[in-house]
Amino acid sequence: MRRLIAAAPTGDLRAEHAWAVVAVDARRQPPPPPDPAVVASYLGRYDTAEVCLRDGELWLIRPQTYRRAA
Numbered sequence: 001m002r003r004l005i006a007a008a009p010t011g012d013l014r015a016e017h018a019w020a021v022v023a024v025d026a027r028r029q030p031p032p033p034p035d036p037a038v039v040a041s042y043l044g045r046y047d048t049a050e051v052c053l054r055d056g057e058l059w060l061i062r063p064q065t066y067r068r069a070a
Contacts, residue, residue, distance in 0.1 A: 001017060001020060001021045001024070002021065004017045005017040005018055005021070039053070039058065040053075042058060043058075048062065048063050049061065049062045049063075050062075
């Protein structure tokens with residue numbers, strides 16, 4: 001992959017290959033799970049949105065906005 005990055009003819013293609021390297025590295029060595037105390041510190045209301053925990057995952061809940069025809 002790193003040779004592909006060096007040989008890529010455009011900056012966009014080099015960037016795309018570089019992100020592929022990041023993705024492969026992340027799968028080979030995933031980060032440790034977050035500390036439950038840190039996760040709990042994110043829970044709560046933020047203006048009209050709410051951050052809650054569902055099945056061990058953080059969820060951002062925002063009120064629905066409805067568009068009205070003019």
